[in-house]
Amino acid sequence: xxxxxxxxxxLLFACVIALALVVLALARQVGLLHERVSPVGALMPAGGPxxxxxxxxxxxxxxxxxxxxxxxxxxxxSTLLFFLSPTCPVCKTLLPVxxxxxxxxxxxxxxxxxxxxxxxxxxRFIARHDLGAxxxxxxxxxxxxxxxxxLPYAVLIDDTGVIRAKGIVNTREHLESLFEAQRRGVxxxxxxxxxxxxxx
Numbered sequence: 001x002x003x004x005x006x007x008x009x010x011l012l013f014a015c016v017i018a019l020a021l022v023v024l025a026l027a028r029q030v031g032l033l034h035e036r037v038s039p040v041g042a043l044m045p046a047g048g049p050x051x052x053x054x055x056x057x058x059x060x061x062x063x064x065x066x067x068x069x070x071x072x073x074x075x076x077x078s079t080l081l082f083f084l085s086p087t088c089p090v091c092k093t094l095l096p097v098x099x100x101x102x103x104x105x106x107x108x109x110x111x112x113x114x115x116x117x118x119x120x121x122x123x124r125f126i127a128r129h130d131l132g133a134x135x136x137x138x139x140x141x142x143x144x145x146x147x148x149x150x151l152p153y154a155v156l157i158d159d160t161g162v163i164r165a166k167g168i169v170n171t172r173e174h175l176e177s178l179f180e181a182q183r184r185g186v187x188x189x190x191x192x193x194x195x196x197x198x199x200x
Contacts, residue, residue: 047147057069063122063138070157071161074159076159077108079112081142084115084152085115086117094172112136116143153167154169156182165182
């Protein structure tokens with residue numbers, strides 16, 4: 001009886017050591033994968049004005065009645081133009097993330113929402129998500145001028161009215177990649193990584 005207990009304890013101890021070694025090996029592999037996986041930037045589909053082009057000069061009435069210049073030239077800060085829809089679940093999830101990410105930038109960019117559709121539906125959406133303080137444009141013209149095909153989509157325009165980054169944004173990482181691309185002076189994070197790979 002005593003011998004069986006000793007054997008079972010030895011086997012159990014051996015299993016614990018083997019499991020610890022397996023966990024360490026897996027942790028090492030996860031670390032290696034993390035180093036190999038590149039950060040993912042916003043997906044930039046073809047269409048609309050390119051990064052580096054001057055943004056379309058548009059003046060549109062916001063839903064609150066104010067007149068909004070979409071890409072003001074000689075402004076004191078960048079403009080983050082965010083295209084969304086009340087029926088887009090990702091857009092709804094991304095709203096607090098977007099406002100938080102923008103607020104963490106210095107200087108804080110001007111955020112402008114853009115969409116099209118039924119006025120009353122958008123007014124309910126604004127009230128539900130407390131977006132009254134942000135200019136909200138309801139204009140097909142703006143979407144067409146920027147070549148928007150899929151949502152959610154963001155365009156980062158600098159203080160001189162030039163498009164610095166753009167793309168489909170589904171996560172905070174995608175949003176932050178727009179600001180990072182502007183800081184690094186590249187069209188997208190993917191372009192930056194490709195250039196770094198060639199240099200290496």
